[in-house]
Amino acid sequence: MGEQALDVRDFADVTDFLTPVDNVFVRAHLGVPDLDVDSWTLSVEGLVERPLRLRLDDVLALPARRFTAFHECFGNPFEPDVPTRAVANLRWTGFDLSALLDRAVPLPSARHVWFEGADTGTFDGEDGLSYLKDLPLETARRDVFLAYEMNGEPLTVRHGHPLRTVVPRMFGTNSVKWLTRIVLAEERPDHMFTTRFYTRVHPGEHTARPVRAVDVGSKILSPQDGDQVAGGYVELAGRAWSVGEVVSLDVSVDDGPWLPASLEPLGADPAWQPFTLSLRLPPGRHRVRARATDRDGRVQPPPGVRNSVHEITVTVGGAAAGA
Ligand SMILES: Nc1nc2c(c(=O)[nH]1)N[C@H]1C(S)=C(S)[C@@H](COP(=O)(O)O)O[C@H]1N2
Numbered sequence: 001m002g003e004q005a006l007d008v009r010d011f012a013d014v015t016d017f018l019t020p021v022d023n024v025f026v027r028a029h030l031g032v033p034d035l036d037v038d039s040w041t042l043s044v045e046g047l048v049e050r051p052l053r054l055r056l057d058d059v060l061a062l063p064a065r066r067f068t069a070f071h072e073c074f075g076n077p078f079e080p081d082v083p084t085r086a087v088a089n090l091r092w093t094g095f096d097l098s099a100l101l102d103r104a105v106p107l108p109s110a111r112h113v114w115f116e117g118a119d120t121g122t123f124d125g126e127d128g129l130s131y132l133k134d135l136p137l138e139t140a141r142r143d144v145f146l147a148y149e150m151n152g153e154p155l156t157v158r159h160g161h162p163l164r165t166v167v168p169r170m171f172g173t174n175s176v177k178w179l180t181r182i183v184l185a186e187e188r189p190d191h192m193f194t195t196r197f198y199t200r201v202h203p204g205e206h207t208a209r210p211v212r213a214v215d216v217g218s219k220i221l222s223p224q225d226g227d228q229v230a231g232g233y234v235e236l237a238g239r240a241w242s243v244g245e246v247v248s249l250d251v252s253v254d255d256g257p258w259l260p261a262s263l264e265p266l267g268a269d270p271a272w273q274p275f276t277l278s279l280r281l282p283p284g285r286h287r288v289r290a291r292a293t294d295r296d297g298r299v300q301p302p303p304g305v306r307n308s309v310h311e312i313t314v315t316v317g318g319a320a321a322g323a
Protein backbone atom coordinates (compact mmCIF):
# COMPACT_ATOMS: atom_id res chain seq x y z
CA MET A 1 0.00 0.00 0.00
CA GLY A 2 1.38 3.42 -0.80
CA GLU A 3 1.68 6.15 -3.37
CA GLN A 4 2.80 3.82 -6.12
CA ALA A 5 -0.71 2.39 -5.95
CA LEU A 6 -2.17 5.50 -7.61
CA ASP A 7 -2.41 3.65 -10.92
CA VAL A 8 -2.89 0.04 -10.01
CA ARG A 9 -3.43 -0.75 -13.64
CA ASP A 10 -3.84 1.23 -16.80
CA PHE A 11 -6.43 0.36 -19.37
CA ALA A 12 -6.72 -1.03 -22.87
CA ASP A 13 -9.23 0.58 -25.19
CA VAL A 14 -11.64 -1.48 -27.22
CA THR A 15 -14.45 -0.31 -29.45
CA ASP A 16 -17.10 -2.39 -27.59
CA PHE A 17 -20.06 -0.37 -26.35
CA LEU A 18 -19.58 -1.91 -22.87
CA THR A 19 -15.98 -2.01 -21.69
CA PRO A 20 -14.95 -5.55 -20.66
CA VAL A 21 -14.10 -5.59 -16.94
CA ASP A 22 -10.49 -6.62 -17.66
CA ASN A 23 -9.99 -3.49 -19.78
CA VAL A 24 -11.28 -1.03 -17.16
CA PHE A 25 -8.70 1.26 -15.53
CA VAL A 26 -8.12 0.80 -11.80
CA ARG A 27 -7.41 3.63 -9.37
CA ALA A 28 -6.60 2.92 -5.75
CA HIS A 29 -4.83 5.77 -3.96
CA LEU A 30 -4.25 3.81 -0.77
CA GLY A 31 -3.86 0.33 -2.22
CA VAL A 32 -6.43 -2.41 -2.76
CA PRO A 33 -7.97 -3.91 0.40
CA ASP A 34 -9.25 -7.46 0.19
CA LEU A 35 -12.30 -7.50 2.43
CA ASP A 36 -13.75 -10.48 4.20
CA VAL A 37 -17.32 -10.52 2.98
CA ASP A 38 -18.55 -12.45 6.04
CA SER A 39 -17.52 -9.69 8.42
CA TRP A 40 -18.14 -6.75 6.04
CA THR A 41 -20.87 -4.32 7.05
CA LEU A 42 -22.15 -1.01 5.77
CA SER A 43 -23.25 1.54 8.36
CA VAL A 44 -25.46 4.57 7.90
CA GLU A 45 -24.84 6.89 10.84
CA GLY A 46 -24.48 10.46 12.05
CA LEU A 47 -27.47 12.77 11.78
CA VAL A 48 -30.14 10.13 11.23
CA GLU A 49 -33.16 9.06 13.26
CA ARG A 50 -32.39 5.36 12.81
CA PRO A 51 -28.76 4.34 12.30
CA LEU A 52 -28.39 1.25 10.10
CA ARG A 53 -25.88 -1.54 9.92
CA LEU A 54 -26.29 -3.83 6.94
CA ARG A 55 -24.62 -7.08 5.99
CA LEU A 56 -24.11 -8.15 2.42
CA ASP A 57 -27.24 -10.35 2.43
CA ASP A 58 -29.34 -7.33 3.50
CA VAL A 59 -27.89 -5.30 0.65
CA LEU A 60 -28.46 -8.03 -1.96
CA ALA A 61 -32.08 -8.41 -0.80
CA LEU A 62 -32.99 -4.82 -1.74
CA PRO A 63 -34.87 -4.38 -5.05
CA ALA A 64 -32.22 -4.15 -7.76
CA ARG A 65 -31.90 -1.64 -10.58
CA ARG A 66 -29.52 -1.67 -13.57
CA PHE A 67 -28.19 0.99 -15.90
CA THR A 68 -25.24 1.72 -18.16
CA ALA A 69 -23.01 4.69 -17.46
CA PHE A 70 -19.66 6.01 -18.59
CA HIS A 71 -17.01 6.00 -15.88
CA GLU A 72 -14.24 8.58 -16.18
CA CYS A 73 -11.22 9.26 -13.99
CA PHE A 74 -10.49 12.95 -13.46
CA GLY A 75 -6.79 12.17 -13.92
CA ASN A 76 -3.81 12.33 -11.64
CA PRO A 77 -4.74 14.70 -8.78
CA PHE A 78 -1.13 15.95 -8.76
CA GLU A 79 -1.45 16.94 -12.44
CA PRO A 80 -5.04 18.09 -12.83
CA ASP A 81 -4.50 19.72 -16.27
CA VAL A 82 -3.04 16.67 -17.99
CA PRO A 83 -5.56 14.71 -20.06
CA THR A 84 -5.60 11.01 -19.23
CA ARG A 85 -8.79 10.09 -21.10
CA ALA A 86 -9.24 7.13 -18.77
CA VAL A 87 -12.83 6.29 -19.49
CA ALA A 88 -15.00 3.19 -19.66
CA ASN A 89 -18.68 2.39 -20.16
CA LEU A 90 -20.17 -0.06 -17.68
CA ARG A 91 -23.41 -1.74 -16.72
CA TRP A 92 -24.07 -1.48 -13.01
CA THR A 93 -26.42 -3.46 -10.76
CA GLY A 94 -27.42 -2.28 -7.33
CA PHE A 95 -29.85 0.11 -5.68
CA ASP A 96 -30.33 3.81 -5.02
CA LEU A 97 -28.90 5.45 -1.92
CA SER A 98 -32.38 6.91 -1.38
CA ALA A 99 -33.59 3.43 -0.35
CA LEU A 100 -31.21 3.55 2.63
CA LEU A 101 -31.89 7.23 3.41
CA ASP A 102 -35.63 6.51 3.51
CA ARG A 103 -34.99 3.89 6.20
CA ALA A 104 -32.44 5.82 8.20
CA VAL A 105 -34.37 9.14 8.01
CA PRO A 106 -31.89 12.04 7.99
CA LEU A 107 -32.43 14.67 10.69
CA PRO A 108 -33.32 18.21 9.51
CA SER A 109 -29.81 19.38 10.41
CA ALA A 110 -28.18 16.90 7.96
CA ARG A 111 -26.78 18.75 4.92
CA HIS A 112 -23.99 16.53 3.58
CA VAL A 113 -23.39 12.83 3.09
CA TRP A 114 -19.90 11.39 3.60
CA PHE A 115 -18.88 8.12 1.96
CA GLU A 116 -15.93 6.17 3.35
CA GLY A 117 -14.10 3.17 1.91
CA ALA A 118 -12.30 0.42 3.83
CA ASP A 119 -8.91 1.18 2.24
CA THR A 120 -6.40 2.94 4.48
CA GLY A 121 -2.84 4.06 3.90
CA THR A 122 -0.51 6.92 3.06
CA PHE A 123 -1.04 9.65 0.48
CA ASP A 124 0.99 12.80 -0.11
CA GLY A 125 2.97 12.11 3.08
CA GLU A 126 -0.04 11.72 5.38
CA ASP A 127 -0.42 8.39 7.19
CA GLY A 128 -3.53 6.60 8.37
CA LEU A 129 -5.79 8.09 5.73
CA SER A 130 -8.99 6.52 4.54
CA TYR A 131 -10.69 7.27 1.23
CA LEU A 132 -13.48 9.74 1.94
CA LYS A 133 -15.77 11.73 -0.39
CA ASP A 134 -18.88 13.80 0.22
CA LEU A 135 -21.87 15.26 -1.60
CA PRO A 136 -24.67 17.62 -0.61
CA LEU A 137 -27.58 15.58 0.79
CA GLU A 138 -30.02 16.48 -2.00
CA THR A 139 -27.48 15.61 -4.72
CA ALA A 140 -26.63 12.35 -2.98
CA ARG A 141 -30.29 11.40 -2.57
CA ARG A 142 -30.91 12.00 -6.28
CA ASP A 143 -27.72 10.68 -7.89
CA VAL A 144 -25.86 8.17 -5.73
CA PHE A 145 -26.22 4.52 -6.61
CA LEU A 146 -24.76 1.61 -4.65
CA ALA A 147 -23.44 -1.11 -6.95
CA TYR A 148 -22.46 -4.72 -6.29
CA GLU A 149 -22.18 -5.85 -9.92
CA MET A 150 -20.22 -4.54 -12.90
CA ASN A 151 -21.30 -5.89 -16.32
CA GLY A 152 -23.46 -8.54 -14.64
CA GLU A 153 -20.66 -10.02 -12.50
CA PRO A 154 -19.95 -9.40 -8.81
CA LEU A 155 -17.54 -6.47 -8.44
CA THR A 156 -13.94 -7.61 -8.61
CA VAL A 157 -11.70 -6.85 -5.64
CA ARG A 158 -9.96 -4.05 -7.57
CA HIS A 159 -13.22 -2.37 -8.50
CA GLY A 160 -14.62 -2.19 -4.96
CA HIS A 161 -15.91 -5.59 -3.86
CA PRO A 162 -18.38 -6.07 -2.26
CA LEU A 163 -20.06 -2.65 -2.62
CA ARG A 164 -19.18 0.75 -4.06
CA THR A 165 -20.96 3.96 -4.91
CA VAL A 166 -21.49 5.00 -8.51
CA VAL A 167 -22.34 8.61 -9.26
CA PRO A 168 -23.29 8.85 -12.93
CA ARG A 169 -22.13 12.00 -14.77
CA MET A 170 -19.57 12.74 -12.06
CA PHE A 171 -15.85 12.01 -12.20
CA GLY A 172 -14.86 8.57 -10.90
CA THR A 173 -13.20 10.03 -7.79
CA ASN A 174 -16.71 10.47 -6.37
CA SER A 175 -17.54 6.77 -6.70
CA VAL A 176 -16.22 5.28 -3.46
CA LYS A 177 -15.05 1.68 -3.64
CA TRP A 178 -15.02 -0.83 -0.74
CA LEU A 179 -17.78 1.25 0.87
CA THR A 180 -18.25 0.63 4.60
CA ARG A 181 -19.59 3.86 6.09
CA ILE A 182 -22.13 6.52 5.15
CA VAL A 183 -22.28 9.49 7.51
CA LEU A 184 -24.90 12.24 7.50
CA ALA A 185 -23.36 15.48 8.71
CA GLU A 186 -23.93 19.19 8.97
CA GLU A 187 -20.58 20.10 7.36
CA ARG A 188 -18.32 18.94 4.57
CA PRO A 189 -15.34 16.87 5.79
CA ASP A 190 -11.95 18.58 5.64
CA HIS A 191 -9.90 15.73 4.19
CA MET A 192 -7.18 14.89 1.67
CA PHE A 193 -9.61 13.75 -1.00
CA THR A 194 -12.42 16.24 -0.35
CA THR A 195 -10.91 19.69 0.21
CA ARG A 196 -7.18 19.31 -0.59
CA PHE A 197 -7.08 17.19 -3.73
CA TYR A 198 -9.86 16.89 -6.29
CA THR A 199 -10.81 20.55 -6.21
CA ARG A 200 -10.36 23.04 -9.05
CA VAL A 201 -10.90 26.65 -9.96
CA HIS A 202 -13.10 26.96 -13.04
CA PRO A 203 -12.28 29.58 -15.69
CA GLY A 204 -13.63 32.96 -14.61
CA GLU A 205 -13.96 31.89 -10.96
CA HIS A 206 -11.70 32.51 -7.98
CA THR A 207 -12.52 29.83 -5.47
CA ALA A 208 -11.85 26.14 -5.87
CA ARG A 209 -14.81 23.83 -6.15
CA PRO A 210 -14.83 20.07 -5.65
CA VAL A 211 -14.31 18.00 -8.80
CA ARG A 212 -17.78 16.62 -9.46
CA ALA A 213 -19.66 16.97 -12.81
CA VAL A 214 -17.61 15.70 -15.75
CA ASP A 215 -16.36 17.93 -18.55
CA VAL A 216 -17.45 17.40 -22.13
CA GLY A 217 -15.06 14.86 -23.66
CA SER A 218 -14.37 12.57 -26.57
CA LYS A 219 -11.87 9.92 -27.50
CA ILE A 220 -10.90 8.42 -30.84
CA LEU A 221 -10.62 4.64 -30.44
CA SER A 222 -9.90 3.52 -33.96
CA PRO A 223 -7.46 4.03 -35.50
CA GLN A 224 -5.17 4.47 -32.50
CA ASP A 225 -2.49 7.08 -32.16
CA GLY A 226 0.52 6.15 -34.31
CA ASP A 227 -1.31 3.58 -36.46
CA GLN A 228 -0.40 2.97 -40.09
CA VAL A 229 -3.39 2.67 -42.41
CA ALA A 230 -3.01 0.87 -45.72
CA GLY A 231 -5.63 2.38 -48.01
CA GLY A 232 -6.73 5.99 -48.42
CA TYR A 233 -9.95 5.42 -46.44
CA VAL A 234 -9.90 5.62 -42.68
CA GLU A 235 -12.92 4.47 -40.71
CA LEU A 236 -12.76 6.61 -37.63
CA ALA A 237 -14.59 5.38 -34.50
CA GLY A 238 -14.79 6.78 -31.01
CA ARG A 239 -17.08 7.91 -28.25
CA ALA A 240 -18.17 11.12 -26.61
CA TRP A 241 -19.71 11.96 -23.26
CA SER A 242 -20.74 14.88 -21.03
CA VAL A 243 -23.06 15.71 -18.15
CA GLY A 244 -25.92 15.85 -20.66
CA GLU A 245 -26.27 14.79 -24.27
CA VAL A 246 -23.42 15.40 -26.70
CA VAL A 247 -25.16 16.95 -29.71
CA SER A 248 -22.29 17.15 -32.18
CA LEU A 249 -18.94 15.55 -32.74
CA ASP A 250 -16.64 17.17 -35.28
CA VAL A 251 -13.40 15.95 -36.76
CA SER A 252 -10.60 18.03 -38.19
CA VAL A 253 -7.64 16.75 -40.22
CA ASP A 254 -4.35 18.69 -40.25
CA ASP A 255 -6.06 21.84 -38.92
CA GLY A 256 -8.62 21.73 -41.74
CA PRO A 257 -12.32 22.53 -41.35
CA TRP A 258 -14.43 20.70 -38.74
CA LEU A 259 -16.39 17.87 -40.37
CA PRO A 260 -19.47 16.46 -38.61
CA ALA A 261 -19.20 12.78 -37.64
CA SER A 262 -22.21 10.51 -37.32
CA LEU A 263 -23.05 10.44 -33.61
CA GLU A 264 -25.46 8.12 -31.77
CA PRO A 265 -28.01 10.02 -29.69
CA LEU A 266 -28.05 9.64 -25.92
CA GLY A 267 -30.52 7.00 -24.74
CA ALA A 268 -32.23 6.82 -21.36
CA ASP A 269 -28.99 5.87 -19.57
CA PRO A 270 -25.99 8.15 -18.92
CA ALA A 271 -23.81 6.06 -21.24
CA TRP A 272 -21.25 7.29 -23.73
CA GLN A 273 -22.26 7.99 -27.33
CA PRO A 274 -20.38 6.22 -30.15
CA PHE A 275 -19.38 8.18 -33.26
CA THR A 276 -18.03 7.18 -36.68
CA LEU A 277 -16.71 8.97 -39.73
CA SER A 278 -15.23 7.71 -43.03
CA LEU A 279 -12.31 9.88 -44.02
CA ARG A 280 -10.40 9.82 -47.29
CA LEU A 281 -6.81 10.81 -46.58
CA PRO A 282 -3.89 11.30 -48.97
CA PRO A 283 -0.67 9.33 -48.30
CA GLY A 284 1.50 10.66 -45.48
CA ARG A 285 1.21 11.55 -41.80
CA HIS A 286 -1.96 13.24 -40.59
CA ARG A 287 -3.16 14.77 -37.35
CA VAL A 288 -6.79 13.93 -36.66
CA ARG A 289 -8.74 15.75 -33.95
CA ALA A 290 -12.15 15.01 -32.41
CA ARG A 291 -14.20 17.68 -30.66
CA ALA A 292 -17.49 17.17 -28.83
CA THR A 293 -20.14 19.80 -28.10
CA ASP A 294 -22.90 19.14 -25.58
CA ARG A 295 -26.46 20.44 -25.44
CA ASP A 296 -25.50 23.17 -22.97
CA GLY A 297 -22.95 24.50 -25.46
CA ARG A 298 -19.84 23.15 -23.75
CA VAL A 299 -17.12 22.50 -26.34
CA GLN A 300 -13.82 20.66 -25.90
CA PRO A 301 -11.05 23.24 -25.75
CA PRO A 302 -7.79 23.26 -27.76
CA PRO A 303 -4.80 21.26 -26.38
CA GLY A 304 -3.42 22.21 -22.96
CA VAL A 305 -6.46 21.42 -20.82
CA ARG A 306 -7.50 18.08 -19.28
CA ASN A 307 -10.51 17.65 -21.57
CA SER A 308 -8.96 19.19 -24.70
CA VAL A 309 -9.83 17.90 -28.17
CA HIS A 310 -8.44 14.39 -28.67
CA GLU A 311 -5.69 14.30 -31.26
CA ILE A 312 -4.13 11.24 -32.86
CA THR A 313 -1.56 10.85 -35.62
CA VAL A 314 -2.15 8.35 -38.43
CA THR A 315 0.06 7.50 -41.36
CA VAL A 316 -1.61 6.56 -44.62
CA GLY A 317 0.27 4.41 -47.11
CA GLY A 318 1.17 1.30 -45.07
CA ALA A 319 4.62 -0.02 -45.86
CA ALA A 320 5.13 2.67 -48.50
CA ALA A 321 4.36 5.48 -46.04
CA GLY A 322 6.46 8.55 -46.49
CA ALA A 323 7.63 7.41 -49.95
N1 LIG B 1 -12.12 3.59 -1.67
C1 LIG B 1 -11.65 4.16 -2.79
N2 LIG B 1 -12.52 4.53 -3.74
C2 LIG B 1 -12.09 5.10 -4.87
C3 LIG B 1 -10.71 5.37 -5.10
C4 LIG B 1 -9.81 4.98 -4.08
O1 LIG B 1 -8.58 5.16 -4.18
N3 LIG B 1 -10.31 4.38 -2.94
N4 LIG B 1 -10.30 5.99 -6.26
C5 LIG B 1 -11.32 6.79 -6.95
C6 LIG B 1 -10.94 7.23 -8.29
S1 LIG B 1 -9.89 8.55 -8.41
C7 LIG B 1 -11.52 6.70 -9.41
S2 LIG B 1 -11.23 7.33 -10.94
C8 LIG B 1 -12.42 5.53 -9.32
C9 LIG B 1 -11.87 4.40 -10.17
O2 LIG B 1 -12.73 3.30 -10.12
P1 LIG B 1 -12.21 1.93 -10.75
O3 LIG B 1 -10.86 1.64 -10.15
O4 LIG B 1 -13.25 0.92 -10.43
O5 LIG B 1 -12.10 2.16 -12.24
O6 LIG B 1 -12.55 5.05 -8.00
C10 LIG B 1 -12.65 6.06 -7.03
N5 LIG B 1 -13.01 5.47 -5.78
Ligand SMILES: [Mo]
Pocket: 027, 072, 073, 074, 075, 172, 173
Ligand atom coordinates in the same frame (compact mmCIF):
# COMPACT_ATOMS: atom_id res chain seq x y z
MO1 LIG C 1 -9.66 9.07 -10.65
